[in-house]
Structures are given as C-alpha cells and as structure tokens.
Amino acid sequence: xxxxxxxxxxxxxxxxxxxxxxxxxxxxxxxxxxxxxxxxxxxxxxxxxxxxxxxxxxxxxxxxxxxxxxxxxxxxxxxxxxxxxxxxxxxxxxxxxxxxxxxxxxxxxxxxxxxxxxxxxxxxxxxxxxxxxxxxxxxxxxxxxxxxxxxxxxxxxxxxxxxxxxxxxxxxxxxxxxxxxxxxxxxxxxxxxxxxxxxxxxxxxxxxxxxxxxxxxxxxxxxxxxxxxxxxxxxxxxxxxxxxxxxxxxxxxxxxxxxxxxxxxxxxxxxxxxxxxxxxxxxxxxxxxxxxxxxxxxxxxxxxxxxxxxxxxxxxxxxxxxxxxxxxxxxxxxxxxxxxxxxxxxxxxxxxxxxxxxxxxxxxxxxxxxxxxxxxxxxxxxxxxxxxxxxxx
Numbered sequence: 001x002x003x004x005x006x007x008x009x010x011x012x013x014x015x016x017x018x019x020x021x022x023x024x025x026x027x028x029x030x031x032x033x034x035x036x037x038x039x040x041x042x043x044x045x046x047x048x049x050x051x052x053x054x055x056x057x058x059x060x061x062x063x064x065x066x067x068x069x070x071x072x073x074x075x076x077x078x079x080x081x082x083x084x085x086x087x088x089x090x091x092x093x094x095x096x097x098x099x100x101x102x103x104x105x106x107x108x109x110x111x112x113x114x115x116x117x118x119x120x121x122x123x124x125x126x127x128x129x130x131x132x133x134x135x136x137x138x139x140x141x142x143x144x145x146x147x148x149x150x151x152x153x154x155x156x157x158x159x160x161x162x163x164x165x166x167x168x169x170x171x172x173x174x175x176x177x178x179x180x181x182x183x184x185x186x187x188x189x190x191x192x193x194x195x196x197x198x199x200x201x202x203x204x205x206x207x208x209x210x211x212x213x214x215x216x217x218x219x220x221x222x223x224x225x226x227x228x229x230x231x232x233x234x235x236x237x238x239x240x241x242x243x244x245x246x247x248x249x250x251x252x253x254x255x256x257x258x259x260x261x262x263x264x265x266x267x268x269x270x271x272x273x274x275x276x277x278x279x280x281x282x283x284x285x286x287x288x289x290x291x292x293x294x295x296x297x298x299x300x301x302x303x304x305x306x307x308x309x310x311x312x313x314x315x316x317x318x319x320x321x322x323x324x325x326x327x328x329x330x331x332x333x334x335x336x337x338x339x340x341x342x343x344x345x346x347x348x349x350x351x352x353x354x355x356x357x358x359x360x361x362x363x364x365x366x367x368x369x370x371x372x373x374x375x376x377x378x379x380x381x382x383x384x385x386x387x388x389x390x391x392x393x
Contacts (some may be wrong), residue, residue, distance in 0.1 A: 001026050002132050004113060005087040008079075010095025010103060011036035011044050012066065015149040016141075016343060017093035017117035018047060020299045021124060022056055024138040031057040033088070035079075035095070035103070037066035042281070043151070050141075050149045066095070072102030080110060089113040092127060119343055122299045139270040139299055146271075146296060147278050150339045153286070158275020162257030163250070170225050171250050178351040179373035184214035185351055188222070191235050192247035200237035222246060248351075251306045255293045255349055258379045266386055271296045280338065289335065297386055301340035305332050307350035307371075325350065325358035325369075333365045347385060351375060 007029045009018040022032050032051055036044045048058040061079050065071040080088070090107040092100050092114050107114050107128065114128040117137065126132040144155040163171050178185065187209075191202040210216060210233070219235065222228050227242040228235050237243040245253070256274040263269045272295040280287050293304040305328045325348060332346040346367045348354075353372030354362070362369040368385055370378050 003027050004089035005029055006031045006033055007091050008033045008088055009091045010099045011040045012095045014094035015047055016299055019149050020137040022051055023140040033059050035061045037063055046149055046151055050145045067098050069098035069102040072099050073106055076103050076106040093117040142271045143273050147339055151280050152278040154279040156277045157273045162260050163253045170221055171254050174250055175375050178375045181214045182352040184218050187215050188218050188246050189248050192243050195237050195243055200243050202235040204233045251351055252292050255304055255306055259295055268297045269295055301344045303335055304347045304349055325354045329361050329367055332367050
C-alpha cells in the first residue's frame with residue numbers, strides 16, 4: 001500500500017477522518033501535521049493527545065484566517081517550502097471549505113498526494129494520484145480515544161458485564177411485560193430513585209399502593225431475586241447495585257447484553273460500553289455527560305439513551321412528567337453533534353410507550369426509537385439499525 005511519512009490534516013469540525021487514517025496499521029504515518037486556526041487550538045489538542053498515545057508524532061502549523069483561501073494558500077506554500085524534503089500527503093477531509101481549497105491547490109500544483117476519507121463509509125480515495133487504489137480505514141479506535149478526539153477532557157467507562165446470570169429470567173419478564181405494566185415499572189423506578197440514601201430505603205407507601213396488583217407482583221418478583229425486601233410500609237433495596245437495577249438499570253443492562261451478543265454477528269463492532277461518563281469544556285466550565293450505552297462500528301459512533309426519566313407519583317396509577325421523551329430526545333440530538341459530528345447515530349429505548357408527538361419528534365431529529373411493546377423486538381431493531389447506515393428506522 002502506498003503511504004506518506006507525514007499526513008497534513010486540516011482542523012475545523014471533523015476529528016474522525018483525521019484520526020482514523022493515522023491509526024490504520026497499514027497506512028499509519030510517522031507524523032501528523034495539524035493545520036488549524038486560533039479558535040481550533042482545543043480541537044488540535046484533543047487530536048494530538050489521542051495520536052501521541054499511539055506513538056504518532058504530532059506537529060502543528062497555524063493559519064490566521066481559516067475562511068480566507070488565499071491566506072491559507074500562502075501559509076501552505078510556506079509550509080511546503082519549509083518541509084520541502086519531507087514526504088507529505090494532504091488529508092483533505094477536514095477544515096473549512098476555504099482551507100480545503102487553498103491546501104488542495106498548493107498540493108496539486110506541487111504534485112503532492114492528496115486523499116479524502118468518505119464521511120459515511122470511512123473509505124480512503126486518492127484525489128490527485130488516481131492511479132492509487134482506495135481502501136477502507138481499519139477500525140482501530142476505541143470509545144475513550146474517540147470521545148477524547150471529539151473534545152472530551154476526561155472519560156470514565158462503566159461496567160463491562162451485561163445482565164447478571166441470576167437476573168436474566170427477571171429481566172426477560174420485565175421486557176415481556178413492559179407494554180402492559182409500564183405504570184407499575186415506573187412505580188418501581190420511582191421507589192428506587194427516591195431510595196438513594198445510606199439505607200437504600202424508599203419513601204413510605206400506603207395500603208392502596210401496596211394493593212396495586214401489578215406493582216405488588218413486581219415487588220414480589222424483585223424480592224424473590226433478593227433485590228429488595230418490604231420493610232414495614234417501605235421498600236428496602238439490598239445495596240446500590242440492586243437499587244440501580246430497579247431504577248432502570250435492568251434496561252441499560254438488557255440493551256448492552258443484546259449488543260454484546262451481536263458482536264459475534266457484526267465484526268465491524270469494534271468497541272462497546274455502558275455507563276460512560278465524560279467531561280467536556282464549555283464556556284470555560286467543565287460539563288459532565290453520560291452515555292447509557294454506546295458502541296463504535298466502522299469508526300461510527302452509535303449512542304443509546306435508556307429512558308428512565310424521574311417521575312412524580314400523583315396517585316396509585318398516575319404519574320406525571322413533562323413531555324415524556326422530549327428531554328431524552330433533545331439530549332441525544334445534542335450529544336450527536338458534540339461527540340461524533342454528523343456521522344453519529346442515536347436511539348431512544350424506553351420501557352414505556354412514547355406519545356405520538358415524541359415519536360414524530362424522534363423522526364424529525366433522525367433518532368431511532370424503540371418503546372413499549374416494541375421492546376421485545378429490540379434485538380432485530382438493533383440489527384437493522386447497524387445495517388441501515390444513513391437511514392433512520
């Protein structure tokens with residue numbers, strides 16, 4: 001395979017296409033030279049930190065006006081004059097359009113190789129040396145490095161296991177009952193949310209609430225699995241892991257477990273994680289975010305929000321919440337752009353049915369949704385989701 005010793009990468013709002021070619025073992029350069037503007041210094045820092053960790057040398061070349069193609073052209077001429085004896089290739093996948101135009105013209109005129117990474121397929125195409133064959137970038141980047149390259153300053157991954165073996169039967173029952181027992185599951189979720197205290201003790205329930213048939217069945221099943229016990233008129237959870245499971249963690253574990261199994265079917269799934277916490281800088285402040293479940297396939301990020309929104313108990317069988325799925329959908333839409341550019345795909349998974357307006361909102365935002373009775377078909381939906389790149393379900 002033809003490759004150059006130095007990749008010249010244009011920095012603006014694209015990280016993936018600048019990083020993945022440098023991580024391909026067959027195409028890996030000795031050095032990556034980042035061309036960036038004054039306001040792109042943080043993006044350059046993020047990419048440098050990821051590449052340095054893999055042993056790739058990183059150098060920099062700053063341009064003052066990233067929307068002025070003539071200025072970029074002049075700076076690129078200066079760069080190539082300074083690095084005249086070096087083996088440079090232009091990665092024309094990033095940068096502003098004026099940056100691409102200015103850099104392309106210089107590399108083309110001087111007979112230097114230019115390549116482009118397709119944003120959908122991760123396929124490398126040679127733009128100047130068209131006699132050279134294209135290829136697909138190797139899927140080597142992992143979730144922490146991917147997030148760091150896209151602006152995270154700190155990443156913490158969650159547990160690597162799915163549903164504990166002793167809880168698989170209960171989880172299966174919850175999935176099967178999600179459509180018919182959504183209110184009762186929401187009640188258990190509410191109890192667990194409000195048991196976040198040293199004793200893992202829920203608020204007090206009255207006799208009517210304990211007589212609620214579906215809720216009573218669920219509490220009995222959770223008690224049979226030794227996740228909780230009824231202590232007077234309260235529910236006492238065994239420990240934090242039991243409280244997490246009842247607080248909707250069962251759904252997160254279920255989704256993670258399905259994807260873990262699908263890795264055998266889809267070799268392109270290169271990394272998978274859940275409960276991923278990361279920190280970004282925004283307006284000088286550290287902002288914390290969390291991904292319930294996320295995976296990388298073909299260097300594309302997929303994120304899944306498992307909806308367990310805090311509910312306010314109003315009566316035995318009535319729970320109020322503002323725009324049930326709106327908050328989760330807007331969070332997903334924001335995260336899509338924050339951590340993966342326009343390549344990122346997102347899905348909302350909810351054990352409760354979504355109202356029509358939330359389903360329409362998800363469609364408008366290009367977010368896949370699986371809720372209520374569809375939960376039993378989630379595995380097939382995930383399978384189609386991975387296969388239908390660029391198309392919302």
